Amino acid sequence: xxxxxxxxxxxxxYFGSHxxxxxxxxxxxPGEKIVVIGASxxxxxxxxxxxxxxxxxxxxxxxxxxxxxxxxNTSKTSRSLQAIRREVGMVFQQFNLFPHRTVLKxxxxxxxxxxxxxxxxxxxxxxxxxxxxxxxxxxxxFPTQLSGGQQxxxxxxxxxxxxxxVMLFDEPTSALDPEMIGEVxxxxxELAAEGMTMMVxxxxxxxxxxxxxxVIYIHEGQIVEQGPPAEVFDNPQSERTKAFLSRVxxx
Amino acid sequence: xxxxxxxxxxxxxxxxxxxxxxxYTLLISGVGLVFGFVLxxxxxxxxxxxxxxxxxxxxxxxxxxxGTPVLVQVLFIFYGLPEVLGGPIDALTAxxxxxxxxxxxxxxxxxxxxxQSIDKGQREAGLSLGLSRLDTFRYVIWPxxxxxxxxxxxxxxxxxxxxTSLFAVIGVxxxxxxxxxxxxxxxxxxxVYLMVAILYLVITLTLSAILRGLERSGLVGQ
Ligand SMILES: Nc1ncnc2c1ncn2[C@@H]1O[C@H](COP(=O)(O)OP(=O)(O)OP(=O)(O)O)[C@@H](O)[C@H]1O
Ligand SMILES: [Mg+2]
Numbered sequence: 001x002x003x004x005x006x007x008x009x010x011x012x013x014y015f016g017s018h019x020x021x022x023x024x025x026x027x028x029x030p031g032e033k034i035v036v037i038g039a040s041x042x043x044x045x046x047x048x049x050x051x052x053x054x055x056x057x058x059x060x061x062x063x064x065x066x067x068x069x070x071x072x073n074t075s076k077t078s079r080s081l082q083a084i085r086r087e088v089g090m091v092f093q094q095f096n097l098f099p100h101r102t103v104l105k106x107x108x109x110x111x112x113x114x115x116x117x118x119x120x121x122x123x124x125x126x127x128x129x130x131x132x133x134x135x136x137x138x139x140x141x142f143p144t145q146l147s148g149g150q151q152x153x154x155x156x157x158x159x160x161x162x163x164x165x166v167m168l169f170d171e172p173t174s175a176l177d178p179e180m181i182g183e184v185x186x187x188x189x190e191l192a193a194e195g196m197t198m199m200v201x202x203x204x205x206x207x208x209x210x211x212x213x214x215v216i217y218i219h220e221g222q223i224v225e226q227g228p229p230a231e232v233f234d235n236p237q238s239e240r241t242k243a244f245l246s247r248v249x250x251x
Numbered sequence: 252x253x254x255x256x257x258x259x260x261x262x263x264x265x266x267x268x269x270x271x272x273x274x275y276t277l278l279i280s281g282v283g284l285v286f287g288f289v290l291x292x293x294x295x296x297x298x299x300x301x302x303x304x305x306x307x308x309x310x311x312x313x314x315x316x317x318g319t320p321v322l323v324q325v326l327f328i329f330y331g332l333p334e335v336l337g338g339p340i341d342a343l344t345a346x347x348x349x350x351x352x353x354x355x356x357x358x359x360x361x362x363x364x365x366x367q368s369i370d371k372g373q374r375e376a377g378l379s380l381g382l383s384r385l386d387t388f389r390y391v392i393w394p395x396x397x398x399x400x401x402x403x404x405x406x407x408x409x410x411x412x413x414x415t416s417l418f419a420v421i422g423v424x425x426x427x428x429x430x431x432x433x434x435x436x437x438x439x440x441x442x443v444y445l446m447v448a449i450l451y452l453v454i455t456l457t458l459s460a461i462l463r464g465l466e467r468s469g470l471v472g473q
Contacts, residue, residue, distance in 0.1 A: 096376035110380035
């Protein structure tokens with residue numbers, strides 16, 4: 001097996017005295033698609049937010065593409081953070097587009113400021129990515145002029161503009177009207193088919209079953225069960241997983 | 252009640268005299284507010300800095316200049332500070348300094364509120380794209396905060412323009428002072444002060460209209 005691109009070793013995370021991640025050990029190899037499932041408050045978001053350093057953690061070690069993150073605010077960690085965030089894209093539940101910038105300028109900002117790409121090339125890339133996510137004709141609109149599904153596709157294009165090696169998705173369809181979920185999942189499916197390394201928190205079990213190489217079930221900050229979707233969904237070993245799945249699959 | 256007669260003529264003829272005060276009123280408030288804006292950005296941002304050593308002096312500045320009357324501030328600067336400096340401060344400079352320091356404290360709070368009102372997802376989106384903290388602030392947070400700050404900044408400008416009327420006491424030839432001088436020779440207090448009030452209204456209503464125009468244009472607010 002290839003060397004992992006994301007490696008979490010004995011990661012522990014607290015919010016105050018609340019122990020939110022407990023001894024997380026996880027390796028993700030390039031091209032792998034991980035889907036993280038679990039009840040609300042179990043620590044799914046916190047887990048993937050640790051990968052790009054949006055959440056600091058108190059114990060253990062995370063290595064992303066060779067860049068190590070450790071607890072505490074060391075200068076080594078802050079250099080790693082810079083490097084990691086260039087290589088890791090993130091898509092949020094609430095899109096978090098920049099409302100004062102057009103769609104095009106949302107996408108062009110990071111390549112120009114971080115990768116020092118010229119304006120023309122940044123614009124060319126942005127338009128190509130918008131075409132790819134199916135909204136090439138919306139380039140000059142402002143985010144609020146788009147539907148939720150379109151906004152989330154812009155957010156995906158914005159992350160892709162940095163040419164990331166890993167993409168993190170935190171419930172990318174949870175804020176969408178049901179009829180728009182499909183268009184966003186389609187974009188994610190394509191991305192998966194092209195070989196992107198993905199870590200996805202989602203309640204879309206159909207998507208998980210179809211796309212995931214590995215499903216991880218988290219309960220109260222611990223990885224309780226993991227494996228290929230067919231095994232986790234159809235033959236869960238842990239009682240907790242069974243209970244969780246019977247609750248979510250009922251709908 | 253005496254047999255009072257409103258003297259229209261006195262009111263009209265006070266106008267040219269009063270107009271001489273308007274440049275001072277606008278100069279003190281305009282220049283004062285520009286410096287106040289700079290102070291407000293600096294101290295407003297310091298007041299939300301995670302480093303306590305930077306935050307503490309900023310909060311002290313804001314509390315002191317918000318918590319004391321601007322009249323006391325200008326008297327302190329005009330009459331008090333020369334004792335320390337060993338030389339006089341001219342009244343215009345004292346007035347500008349008082350407006351700058353006073354509005355700076357309020358604008359600090361406007362800046363703080365504006366920046367803190369931006370959803371934290373915006374910062375996270377910027378950082379997750381690899382932008383530095385400075386670039387995230389400059390390109391993501393600040394432009395949005397500034398738009399939200401325009402209405403309260405306009406409000407502060409109106410307050411500061413009216414505050415300059417207090418500086419008549421140190422003899423700056425602004426609007427109220429010009430009125431006082433004129434009344435001293437004509438004794439038409441009612442007519443002249445009414446005219447003074449009208450001239451303040453003309454200034455502040457003009458500013459309000461500009462601000463409303465800005466808000467309608469969609470460039471500011473939300
Ligand atoms: N900023 C914070 N401060 C304090 N506690 C927090 C913070 N963020 C999350 N938590 C707590 O940490 C735990 C894990 O939160 P997290 O957001 O990772 O859960 P989640 O599995 O993503 O839940 P959801 O499905 O609701 O998004 C929860 O108990 C939550 O209340
Ligand atoms: Mg979550």
